Amino acid sequence: MPAITEQKILEALKNVMDPDLKKDLVSLNMIKDIRIGKNHTISFSVELTTPACPMKDHFRSACTAAIREHLPEAGEITVNLPAKVTSGRSCGGHEEKHNPLPNVKNIIAVGSGKGGVGKSTVAVNLAVSLAKTGAKVGLIDADLYGPSIPTMFGLENKRPEVLNKTIIPIEKYGVKLMSIGFLIESDNPVIWRGPMASSAIKQFITDVAWGDLDYLIFDLPPGTGDIQLTLVQMLPISGAVIVTTPQDVALADVAKAVTMFRKVNVPLLGLIENMSYYLLPDGAKDYIFGKGGGEKFAKAQGITLLGSVPIGSTIREGGDSGKPIVIESPESEAADAINSAACEVARQISIRNAAACALQPGQ
Ligand SMILES: Nc1ncnc2c1ncn2[C@@H]1O[C@H](COP(=O)(O)OP(=O)(O)OP(=O)(O)O)[C@@H](O)[C@H]1O
Numbered sequence: 001m002p003a004i005t006e007q008k009i010l011e012a013l014k015n016v017m018d019p020d021l022k023k024d025l026v027s028l029n030m031i032k033d034i035r036i037g038k039n040h041t042i043s044f045s046v047e048l049t050t051p052a053c054p055m056k057d058h059f060r061s062a063c064t065a066a067i068r069e070h071l072p073e074a075g076e077i078t079v080n081l082p083a084k085v086t087s088g089r090s091c092g093g094h095e096e097k098h099n100p101l102p103n104v105k106n107i108i109a110v111g112s113g114k115g116g117v118g119k120s121t122v123a124v125n126l127a128v129s130l131a132k133t134g135a136k137v138g139l140i141d142a143d144l145y146g147p148s149i150p151t152m153f154g155l156e157n158k159r160p161e162v163l164n165k166t167i168i169p170i171e172k173y174g175v176k177l178m179s180i181g182f183l184i185e186s187d188n189p190v191i192w193r194g195p196m197a198s199s200a201i202k203q204f205i206t207d208v209a210w211g212d213l214d215y216l217i218f219d220l221p222p223g224t225g226d227i228q229l230t231l232v233q234m235l236p237i238s239g240a241v242i243v244t245t246p247q248d249v250a251l252a253d254v255a256k257a258v259t260m261f262r263k264v265n266v267p268l269l270g271l272i273e274n275m276s277y278y279l280l281p282d283g284a285k286d287y288i289f290g291k292g293g294g295e296k297f298a299k300a301q302g303i304t305l306l307g308s309v310p311i312g313s314t315i316r317e318g319g320d321s322g323k324p325i326v327i328e329s330p331e332s333e334a335a336d337a338i339n340s341a342a343c344e345v346a347r348q349i350s351i352r353n354a355a356a357c358a359l360q361p362g363q
């Protein structure tokens with residue numbers, strides 16, 4: 001029987017494409033740690049650009065099939081799928097000026113022009129969902145006027161530790177958290193003036209021990225004001241996720257948020273339509289706020305529809321009781337919808353990072 005070599009394995013795997021990056025896995029340098037054992041057993045790793053990769057199963061079966069086809073003498077094949085999250089900034093090129101968070105690979109802003117559409121619910125569940133896949137995730141409640149993260153994580157009376165003038169973020173469900181709600185009494189409303197709000201947000205960035213993170217998510221307040229501007233001026237935002245409900249009135253406001261992000265050159269990762277439909281007991285979908293509003297809007301704006309999340313009392317109860325739906329009912333349709341939106345967010349980031357690092361075809 002002809003000997004199996006590392007070279008032959010790589011040649012076989014050159015036939016497997018990454019559908020997003022449109023190049024083969026070998027050229028993308030994703031194949032690592034090839035081992036050839038007794039009886040022609042083969043094992044290797046496909047290093048993914050995010051643990052939230054929706055294509056894990058695809059890669060595993062495509063790699064196995066390619067080896068079976070090109071090296072029929074192969075014995076047992078083991079495909080490992082570790083992940084190393086990429087960053088658009090990690091590939092050299094232009095030197096970053098004053099990035100206060102060099103150890104954070106990707107910064108995601110979750111926003112909307114409109115209040116009450118479910119930004120915080122979506123941001124919280126996205127963060128927990130990404131953390132569940134194994135990513136290192138942080139979440140900043142940038143809503144100084146109406147912080148909701150402490151309640152949504154069941155951490156109302158928690159106070160963070162301070163070590164050497166650095167605030168240690170509170171961690172729950174695998175997510176590192178910071179909110180003004182951890183620093184003030186909840187019945188003591190804060191009257192922030194613009195500059196004060198900006199400086200509080202700056203402190204969340206510079207005075208908190210975030211450590212190494214794959215994804216840092218900002219839950220933005222509604223609208224297009226000082227806090228949003230401070231963030232884009234201070235940080236290299238990887239992209240914005242826009243949240244809306246399907247009704248035209250919500251969409252009209254959301255258009256303003258899209259315009260704002262475009263004006264300040266923050267890439268738009270896409271749109272999540274929240275409260276899209278109500279799931280009837282027989283499994284049918286009742287589009288109580290109209291069908292397809294988000295999709296039409298995304299198309300008109302030229303942005304990706306990242307997902308559609310149903311309306312349901314378990315989502316609201318999860319928010320009120322401090323147990324996000326992806327923790328409380330991980331098998332539910334709503335949790336599925338969030339998980340798939342989270343994968344889509346991670347995927348869009350990976351695609352953009354690859355483009356920024358010139359890993360596109362022909363490079
Ligand atoms: N898909 C959903 N199904 C049911 N209830 C939801 C859903 N999404 C959000 N909610 C509820 O709607 C209310 C508003 O949601 P949330 O606080 O996430 O919105 P927001 O856009 O962050 O609001 P704000 O503009 O005040 O920051 C909350 O009570 C939340 O539990």
Ligand SMILES: [Mg+2]
Nearest residue numbers: 119120143148
């Ligand atoms: Mg909110």
